[in-house]
Amino acid sequence: MAEKGPKARALAGGTDILVQLRGGRFRIDRLVDVKDVPEMNQLSCSDEEGLTLGAAVPCYRVYEDPVIQRMYPGLVDVATLIGGIQIQGRATFGGNLCNASPSGDTIPALIALEASCLIEGPGGGRVLPVEEFCLAPGKNALGDGELLTALRFPPPAPRSGAHYLRFIPRNEMDIAVAGAGASVTLEEDRLHIKSARIALAAVGPTPIYAIEAGGLLTGREANEESFEAAAEAAKAVAKPISDMRGTARQRVHLTGVLTKRALRKAAARAKEA
């Protein structure tokens, strides 16, 4: 990768990059298949260590893993709604993140779950919070010769839950018109919110970490009134464009609806956890 610099790209599931290459989106000299690199294929999940998800692990390995199902149902939500079964057999969280699409479905869930990007390159390794990874549509924070090797998730806090959902015109197999991911951690009383994180898809040039929307929930009761306030704050940071999938106005409205729904489900999961 280092040798070819920007003319080399990593191939994981190939569900984006092969289509982009065929469409002439960019020209490269070399595609490096990273699916046999052990660090990139690792999937280890435990209560003590949290989850390390290799960047080349396909979606099905996430949703078929019983430990992930128990610990990170919010990730399972995403893995099951990306593409169809064929795509889930190949597509990876790492690839979806590197593709840095504004509508990338995994990214709000990764932000809500406080994932970090483990990056290796000619200058050594570095760790980057996932919300700093996407810079512009199709542009990520990787430098020349750098590679995203894995995503690391902290163990879920006690009494926490997460959820991601999106709006699309059909039931499956579509690109988000808008999406929202949320995680909620409750106080010991299981009524008040200790902390929350909210992230949005398809309503800006990159996925958006709505830090204020999540932050204002701290100390509030986990109820409709609080979720409504967070949804309004999320709408305030949504800066969508109008395109063939939806108008800017519709997307701002959807951001509010989806944020509330994501929070409701995340809070319900937190109560059960």
Added chain:
Amino acid sequence: MSKKTHVTTNINGSDVEFLCESRQSLLEVLRDVLNMTGTKEGCNDGNCGACSVIVEGRLIDSCLMLAVETEGKSVTTIEGVASTDGLHPIQQAFLEHAALQCGICTPGFIVAAKALLEREPEVDEGRVRHWLAGNLCRCTGYDKIVRAVLDAGQRMKGG
């Protein structure tokens, strides 16, 4: 013309060797190099599922996999579904339920249904519809396909 790569793989139970360019998809090689034209090209970008094949037990779109990636792997295509004794129960059910019209999507649906029913013969309608969401059919309206797959599941369970 770039240099070709020699690939050894197993297709439908037989070891197969072929030469391909590294940019060629598995779909291109199946159809244009190996003359296995049962697998269809629809959209060639992972939306329609017409090119569905099973690689190492996993249902994938062959347009989105490079042929060189199949080195040492096992691939099942539509040509490997029927046995020498006759049609597979899924194929038989598709015929009896008239679950096809123009037929272009049919190989993809049958391969996708096989990948499902071999894991889970006990499926309900919701599961079938969810599983087949990555396969598009512009003729039938899907109902007959779904009924055929449910029926085939019953036959495979019994058989």
